[in-house]
Amino acid sequence: LFLDRDDLITHSEDDVVQAALRWVEFDQEDRIQHLHALCKSFRRSLLSSKTCDELESKCQSRKHKLVYSNSKIQRLGQMRTETLIFFKDSFRYSDTCAPCFDPLRDTVNSMSLPKNLHGFSVAVTPQDDLYMAGGVNEPEFCASKTKIETQKVFFKYNHLMNIWEPRCEMTT
DSSP states (O other): OGGGOTTOOOSOHHHHHHHHHHHHHHTHHHHGGGHHHHHTTSBGGGSOHHHHHHHHHHOSOSSSOOOOBOOOOOOTTOOOOOOEEOOOSSOOTTOOEEEEEETTTTEEEEEEOOTTEEEEEEEEOTTOOEEEEEEEEEEEEETTEEEEEEEEEEEEEETTTTEEEEEEEOOO
8 A cells, every 4th residue: 555655755644544535535435445544554653642632533343443543653744743842830050951851762861951041931833843932141240240130031942952042131
């Protein structure tokens, strides 16, 4: 079956499912019976929960549970993965990274953090861009003594470089 292939070029496994569902919906009366066989080609670990729910709702027979492929190999063109990022509720100035867990590969990586980070909030957009707003403690030299001043900064994460890029200073 073409849908089993690792070299199928697609951005996400959800796209593979949507293509198959469009094929089924074109002649639903005759093709809905093939949904169980099609599901064996879908890589469950790469599907969003929304897509899985959609598949389950289309399944005619509630007696038979849908069976998915056990493959965790990404298809050609798939580059996105789900990653769990663990931010501590209070970072020390010496903390330079946050642990990140990749459930697909069962690995732990690290994400660099802005230096001297102090108090922050993180947001993720629907396009999976990661933003951080918070304070950075910057040393400022006054005459003969050193004083620390907190600067409020807005960052965007650059995943290719593993750095937080400052976007702008925040006003109070």
